Amino acid sequence: MIFRFRRQLSLWLALSMLSIVLTGCWDQLEIEDRALVLGLAIDQAPEDSQPKSDQVTHIKDNLNLPMIRVTAQIAVPGRVPLGPSNGESGGSGGSQNPVWVVQVYGYTLDDAMNNLEQQISDPRYLIHLRVLIISEEIARTNLGDLNDYLRRNPEVRRRTWMLVSEGEASQFMDVNPPLQRVPTLYILSMMEKAVESGKFPADYIGVFWSSESKWGENGFLPYISRRNKENILIKGLAYFSDGKMVGATVPIEIGAFMAMRGIDPGGYSILFKSETYGPVMIMVNKRFSRIKVHIVDGKPQITYHIALDTGLDEHVNTNVSVNSTQKLEDLEGEFRKGALKIFQSVIDKTRQKQSDIFGLGEHVRAHAPAFWNSRIHSKSDWEQLYSSLTIHLDVDVAIRRVGLKER
Amino acid sequence: MENWKRKYTSFKEKQHSKTPGARPEQKLGSLLEPNLQSILQVLGEDGDLIIRRFRMYGLYDAAIIFFSSMADLSQIHEHLLKPLMNPPADPSSVPADSRDLPDFIWNLTIHVAQGDRTSDLSSLPDSLVAGNVVLLVNSMEQALYFNLRKIEQRSMEQPQTEQILRGSREGFIENLESNLSLLRYRLQTPDFRVQTCPLGARTHSQVAVCYIDGIANPALVEEVMRRLSMIHTDSIIDAGYIEQFIEDQPLSPFPQVQPTERPDRSTAALLEGRVIILVDGSPFSLIVPALFNQFLQTMDDYTERFIVGSLIRFVRLIALIFSLFFPALYVSIISFNPELMPTEFAVAISGGRAGVPFPAVLEVLVMEVSMEVLREATIRLPQMIGGALSIVGVLVVGQAAVAAGLASPTTVVIVALTTIGSFATPAYNAAIALRMLRFPLILMAGLFGLYGVMIGTIAVINHLLVLESFGVPYMTPYVPALWRDMKDSLVRAPLWWIKRRPSFLHAPDPDRLSRSMPKEYAAQIFTEEGEPYEQQPAHHDPSGHSGNH
């Protein structure tokens, strides 16, 4: 008994000694000692103001890469008060900017991040990177180079938002709207709420990557633009082909896109001038879509069946009242025509640029594998085929409600 | 285990084992004075040793010897001295032969229930220190001793360590007889067995092993007795001493024997088929085997309705998890994996910690240690001051630490939650074990973050899984999974559904509820006019003891 006791005791002692030897706290770093990068904006470095390389990751400039400018928004510990702010402390805290905006240059994203590291005291972490804004220029040229770093780095979340900006991306890092304490988080919450209210599909960076990987689908990203000083407008979808941005839609076409993919809830209202009833606003509440693939003459044909559940939102011309099923059906018919036009415009745009953001190729792959296996051997095969694809649209509109007003 | 077997001596043998430095056996002489001298030689000049010489029946020189501190004087006056000093009504009936004298005194004169005769002089001092009164008579070669012990005892109070809302308010006290009476009073069955023997070579503490014959597994009873018989020590001061001698794994932080102050709880344990051990001088009874499950249960769970009981058990489990893991998780999230927090919160927390100079591990450790100090201090302090101190400690010191930048507000919240959680574990010793295990977990969190916490947790759980209490795996009934016994585990099923005793105790009579009510009982319960509650099944056991088979 005593003997075993001693043996066990010595074993535990040895183990605890060993654990002290093992002790390293290698990865331990307090949260306040980390420079948490909340947002990044990436631009092509302007030709005139291109600085000399910092030579942090390399010695000579023989890389032959275009230089990029990275604007990082870093959270400053202590500026954001803990807990719900009360009037007083909010007032005093509001005067100080809770984030620190740093601008660095580099040949690649990683190079720029290393330069950043060299310039600030705390090690930078991308674990809370929520928003990444790239300028249209970058999106149209070398987005793939950025994505490699982002995909390799385990710190980057797949639920980060990547946005394409009209004009310079860095301007979005200075926005300081009064709705949120931290500017980047404003953009984040703006996007999240757009998803909730059906204004935009949940198009995180991970979703973008997945669709870019698929042979039968092209990725798209939100396209934003700055209005006035503090406002940000979701301007449309930036659609891609062959890994490069090839164009952008207008906002209402986001609604059309979401309708074609059947993403709920419906968040767009459509204003159109009815021939008998004057200008009418119709709000889309629910979207439903079904896609059928047929192979006709060795070529795939897509038939869309789209159903929209809508409500009458506004009816300016009160002289003519909308108060019967017949009248609603009239409106539905006119609305259908208008909607078809919008759908057709999105399809035409993307077909022209060979960008299948609807993922129709995936439908063909899934439902007509024989055709797919024989004809499609790379992503570009489908992109070419898409541009000449026959798409039938069949739209069904139902106006269910007219609001509280009877006439 | 092997050494238990090797050194096995039976419990009964132990009862007769001699104290160290035992005196050689010595017969009583026929003369009074040498006998008295010989006793005095052993007991020395103890101040409370009384020798009262008198003349018995007016014929014989006699003396009674006792310790005034332990004997009931009024009973001595009334039942010893009075009948002995008065000559008997018929003087001729006093036997002439002194050899018949002990029988005469024992059978005809003295009105005392407990006692005996002995001719062994050397045993008399032991008998005296046990509180007996010894009668020596000149020319008689036998001594008589009577148990007229009276020890001051406190009244029964509500148990301090196991407060409950609904249930008996009685608690064990120090006196063994009173404690046994509390059990007998609750268990009016002839099958209730108590086996006592003195343990501790010097203290001779009476240790009682209680079980219910036909419910407790004989192998378990034997095992308990075997382990008790192996105790070789000179002192058993409290039940806690026994616990440390008989537990399976002394190196484990988890208790493998359950101490309780509550007679109702002990009774319930007996009825499950467990064995309890009582020690004279200790208000705690020890329940064996004791499993992890038991430390999360109180009598309240059973006295309250089953839904309430089950809910409370869940709350306790959550509190236990709080107290064990919260600080470690906090440390690992703050210093290793801040990505797990929502971004807004992460930014805000880093703000709260901005002024704190220490790493989170150190901060939490310091706060936790001071919390433990505070807890220990409040237990030792008188109740009045204790309450005040705890408020000062928690509120003022915590607030001041935050204000002084020694700790972040979140840390204070975490430490407070942990401490509150640790008080929700009903068993004090198990709570302490868990509280202490928290510290290695915090250290592991400081070294390896979540991975360290996981490794630590797996180590603790593995330890729990291999632990046994008297041959029963500690995590029973969860592992090995005994579905039937899980009715009384984390959830407490309705009492009428728990039809059987815990199967892991292998009770010879496994049924708690008899499947049909014997006719005799039914007749007792219901009046002649009253309808029986339930129709008797036709295939009713004629013996009337359908429970026993």
Next chain:
Amino acid sequence: MNNNRPITTLQVTAVITSTIIGVGILSFPRYMADAAGSGAPLVTAAGLPVAFAGLWFTAAVCRRFPQETLFVFSRRLLGRGFADILSFCIFLFFAFSTGLTMRQFGEVCVTVIFKKTPVEAVILMMLLLAALSVRRNVIKFTYIHIFYAPFILSSIFIIVLVALKDIDGLNLLPLTGNHTTAASFFRGMVTSSTLYQGTIVLALLVPLMKNPRKVLKAGTAALLIVGIVYILIVLITVGMFGAYETRLLLYPTLETARSISIGEGVLERFDAIFIIVWVISIFTTIFTNYYLAAYALREATRFRDQRLLASFLLPFIFTASLLPKNVFQSYCLASVTAIVGLILLTLYPLLLWLTAILRNQGGASS
């Protein structure tokens, strides 16, 4: 107390389940997607029959000798020398496989959460933990497994449930995948059958089973459970990312856990929770492998003290885990070991079974 065959059928199922679910779970959807694209679930399921064959042979031969472990009766069947050599092979396989599993585990940890921690420290911690637990007898070994099995299963199911809403059914069609060839499908099938390794642990448990004849039932149930778990994981991973993306990811399952959230970001980053679960499942796998290694070595060398052997093995397993130079080598070595194991652990029981039938030994109870 007085029961020397305490292990029930359900417990055997739990032991096998928690043994099998291990390090492969993070990366295997990639192999499956590589083999058959959107037909990945089918490939995963196709591995089951191969694994079942191994199980059947083991169960059949162990059932014939319900009083002894495989290591004991193999001596009678094959002769001492030959049986000892094969037991030693089993030991070598399990010791090596323990080391490589540890290495893969360490690689994931260092890549994903502990960037600066040396991989040796991560591995050593886990190995020490396993080495401490290996010192117990088979019954305690079972207890440890049955405690963790429900946790592993339930947390995987929770993650699957949360991920369900992000699945796009299109990614799983067509069921046989595009551009799938028989060769790639077969390769995927072999890979997937190596994922079901660990049924040999039956050999330890049969002598302690309450009802040794039900061993095949227990093993089959375990294989089915694991099969369902694997298929569910492939379903959510490929369903969420699509086959093309899955091929690009080093740890697709981990990425799945990283991508899901509850309540629009209230509870995000399931990867940490997933890694926690995964640490448990790694522990149970390592534990079995280590235990089998120590047990086989003990039987092969007729050494009595398993505690000493377990401690003695620790440096060797640790060294084995440090053999691969980089992440690709470690995966390559691991898959080679797995295939060697598949062959060894399928053919050896088959050999024993055939010998038992030919020599007409055992089988008193069957």
